[in-house]
Amino acid sequence: MSALLEVRELSVEYPSARGVVKAVDRISFTIGRGEIFGLAGESGCGKSTTAFGICRLLRPPARLAGGSVRLDGVELTALPEDEFDKLRWAKLSIVLQSAMNNLNPVMTIRKQLTDAILAHEPDAASAADARAAELMKLVDLPADRLNSYPHELSGGMRQRVVIAMAMALKPSLVIMDEPTTALDVVVQHGIIRKMMELQRRFGFSILFITHDLPLMLQMCDRIGIMYAGKLVETAPASRILKEPKHPYTQGLLDSFPALSGEKRRLTGIPGHPPDLIRPPAGCRFQPRCRRAMPPCLSVEPALLPDRDGLGKVACHLYGEEEGAREQASAASE
């Protein structure tokens, strides 16, 4: 699977009165073609900031402090603004949490859908209307809703319109930042199912961002876990579910009450996330980690491939394991 999106050493920071906040600190990951990649973590871990950094939606004073983002081989961070505008909607689109704020309240749905199409294909004027109707059908909305204003639709319907809009120009990457968080579970379930169906049909890649790890485990191919601006673990969803490696991933999984299986006491994670202006030395999770060891206090663990190469983890518990393995292989040679 060749990578569609390659994020290398991406950093985002913003100045504050007390100093520079490193909201995202040198994170790297790739998303394959047709892959659904999830970024999970708690509020303030930098998952949304990463998404905004990728599609250049950072609001000043937040700024890209380094790193590279390549989409289909094109370096996005160096692209001039007007070149980047051509890629928006056409190559990558974004669906945000609050659909009410993503739709213009004084424009009909029809106007907003055709607007997105016409901005990129000014000649399509005659066909735009038909395409808008087609898009509505795609997300199971009746075509007569095209004449509605956003306030006339329910939250779930509005989010479907935003998804239709994101599909309008058949992008290769759709970024979804908490697309269903504000919705009731039944409505969420319907929208996620629809999204998965469209994904299978058109084969685009998804960068899916949420704090709802159980939901992510059900729908993503691969998952990255973020903590305090760092990527601490990436692995296939099934691996994260069965065999989470990083103690933070383990703690996070142990914070969601399950609906099946034996009922047991959850432990959660004691303490609270660190101050990103002065993050703790060594591993950022170490003050909350039950398994912290002396090296965790001083040496920052790197994100290294684990033994079978399926995932990567940034934790000294496995660093030693890796080291031992290298020694063993050196000895056998």
Place this chain on the structure above:
Amino acid sequence: MSKPLLQANELNKTFGSRGLFRKTSFQAVRDVSFTLEQGEVLAIVGESGSGKSTIARMLTHLLPPTAGNVSYNGESLRDNKALRRSLPTFVQMIFQDPFAALNPHHTIGYIVGRPLQVQKRRKGDPRPRVLELLTKVGLTPAEDFIDKYPYQLSGGQKQRVVIAKVLGLSPSVIVADEPTSMLDVSIGVDIMNLLLDLRERERLSLILITHNLGSARYMADRILVMYAGQIVESGPSEELIREPRHPYTRLLLQSSPDPWREEADAMEAIEPTGPPPQTGCSFRLRCPFASDRCAAESPALKEPETGRFVRCHLFE
């Protein structure tokens, strides 16, 4: 058997608004009855607009019911003015947003101590009792917290302050309206565990209002599922989660993400298209099992098995 600690009897709430040309009304809660026993945790689950928060507000008399009644230890809230006045010492409420629940101008010590002075009219320094309360909710060392202001605390710590404040009057019942939904999940678990521990230590009864079936199962002995202002199903949590009866409960359960669950056969649900119908079963437009009878006749809340109540023509 003695009187239940709390009894809700045929609670109804209609919100009306007088427009320029016409009067509109919305029935948020319809004929809701339930009891809460000493030491029990009851979860009220439903989607937004199902009336669960309105029930919480009626229990704490923040909203008077349009019809029906709440009684504590057999004493009716409607008829007993003295009970209404001393209600805060019986029942206390925890709100969703700890950021909004604490006055930013006051110290934690003042916030937690104030109800003690108001309700018990306690003379003298409430400080020792405040320190004791802060310790109880795990804000230790309490001396470090008592003189802080809310902005100096994290979300989880703020919710602990709210709980400390609520415990001050030693209530028998705490009504918690989505106490963890504004918090990060790992912090939310801490708060849920704290409430469960307090139930043991302080012999509290708890009503948990939530949209999350997972939290309801984790916390509660019994679950009550609301749809469109009515109770559609209730029963012991484990049984209700394992074998949901009402089509809405089944839909809710199946829509809740749970990667640990083995894939069950999916129920084809119909998306909500408008407000629930006023006649017949309120769920019928979304129900794959709906028949003519569901349109003609509203189902009553029946008890097909002991302790399991279902409002559906399928279970009679």
